[in-house]
Amino acid sequence: MIDPELRELYQEIILDHGRHPRHFGQLEGANREADGHNPLCGDKVRVYLRVDNDDKIEDVMFDGRGCAISIASASMMTELLTGKNVSEGKALMDAFLSMVKGEDACFEGVDEDDLDQLQAMSGVSEFPMRVKCATLAWHTFAAAADGTQEATTE
Amino acid sequence: MAGVPGMLDKKLATDVSVFDVEQIRKDFPILSTEVYGRPLVYLDNAASAQKPKAVLDAVQNAYENEYANVHRGLHYLSSTATLAYEGARTKVRRFLNARNDEEIIFTSGGTDALNLVASSFGGSIIEPGDEIILSIMEHHSNIVPWDYLRQRNGAVLKWAPISDDGEFLLDEFEKLLSDKTKIVAVTHMSNALGTITPVAEIVRLAHNKGAAVVVDGCQGAVHLPVDVQALDCDFYVVTGHKLYGPSGIGALYGKAEHLRKLPPYRGGGEMIREVTTEGVTYADPPNRFEAGTPPIVQAIGLGAAVDYIESIGRENVHQHEAQLLQYATGKLVGLNSLRIFGKAPGKGAIISFEIEGTHAHDISTIMDRSGVAVRAGHHCAQPLMDRFGVASTARASFGLYNTLQEVDVLVESVKEAVEFFR
Secondary structure, eight states, X not given: OOOHHHHHHTOHHHHHHHHSOTTBSXXXXXXXXXXXXXXXXXXXXXXXXXXXXXXXXXXXXXXXXXXXXXXXXXXXXXXXXXXXXXXXXXXXXXXXXXXXXXXXXOOTTOOHHHHHHHHXXXXXXXXXXXXXXXXHXXXXXXXXXXXXXXXXXX | OTTOGGGSOTTTOOOOOOSOHHHHHTTOGGGGOEETTEEOEEOBTTTOOOOOHHHHHHHHHHHHHSXXXXXXXXXXXXXXXXXXXXXHHHHHHHHHTOSOGGGEEEESSHHHHHHHIIIIIIHHHOOTTOEEEEETTOOGGGTHHHHHHHHHHOOEEEEEOBOTTOOBXXXXXXXXXXXXXXXXXXXXXXXXXXXXXXXXXXXXXXXHTTOEEEEEOTTHHHHSOOOHHHHTOSEEEEETGGGTSOSSOEEEEEOHHHHTTOOOSSOSTTSEEEEOSSOEXXXXXXXXXXXXXXXXXXXXXXXXXXXXXXXXXXXXXXXXXXXXHHHHHHHHTTOTTEEEEOOOTTOOSEEEEEETTBOHHHHHHHHHTTTEEOEEEOTTOHHHHHHHTOSOEEEEEOOTTOOHHHHHHHHHHHHHHHHHTO
């Protein structure tokens, strides 16, 4: 029997992004990228960014392998980041990380549609073992933005 | 609904009733745990096994009544604790059928034991260009310590292949052996596939070339009767926590002829003969390899664990688990989208599988909510995962207390996961 918390975790939107990830593949003309790695499970993700001179994220893509949660999180992240400034992207990341860890998240200034997307992932907070699946892509985005090239969930 | 004996698939369940499993389950307090309101179905035994009351009591008793440091004081409690600790060594020696107690070294676990052999034995014999043969299905703990010898001593690592069914290919292994082969390090039973390797034949072939054989028995010793003299291996490694004993304890068997010649692994108290301002001389085995206060109570707990297993009988355990494996395999192969990794004849009670298009983590999360504990991941065997071209699998691993009814719950939960992610 699939219990309500599982339904909350694997919402339709997450299953959909997991099965059909958006912005999946290599980004031509990327000027920043980083690899993310979850040593616990061997999952890998690479995030590609094209950032203009004003630090605006013109385009973002990812590839790699992972579970439904990590792929969906990466896919939804690419939708959220496109067109934002790096600093806005990081503010979203902070809100996201707090939310999935079950901490008080600050969503001030977050666009309402973006907030809906982010909150689809909130069910992860009930599954502490899966938090790293959800956060890998975001950490990798931050590494790419900062030019550090590698991120792990450790 | 699974869990009802009458619902058992009669075609598959050939009940050999080697022992009363319901009676055995009462020995393990944790098995009555409920998770998310469901009875726990613990099928992660290859990662770590649960503990019988006999072990819990032995640990409690050691702390309450027999605790002091060992091999040091002359007082009553020190003597009692030392007798209990050394008594545990004798039990492990008998369990593996080693010749002498001095051949049994207590370690903090299987990893520690393998590091000890690689460091003390490998470190003293490996010259640049010497070869070490590992199987492709080794656990990282039987890879990384040897990789240190590649980095530090210039060893060359060679990988013995397996078939698509996960069988160890003895012929291919034989071709890898050369005059440069100094060490062969193989698992007795694969933690990811369940494959049982032909250790006696491996040893015979390796010895013909003058190579020593290190056997990782962390799984093997749990599921098979082990006789290190019959196997004739040079080293054999066990870990306590998979043997229904405490964590933090393992043992290394080494032939006395090797151990007597080996340099120490770590320095400290207990492992010395004499320390002066001019220098240090070392104790004989096994103390030479047990620097510092050892895991005293954990060793005593391990002694209780092997007593417990012996009281049931390892042949009986093996038969019971073989029955579980046969029943579970029979039910799981019927699921279309499921692929089982490891079909070696006579394999141990481990089923590694993937569901097409679904990640093992997602499967495991769904199964967990049915109370079913399985491992999802690379099982610390990434070269093996690469061999099969997968990142991870889900793994159900059985122990002596698992039941056919639990297999039914497992299968139902797998079906549920298949359905959910369809």
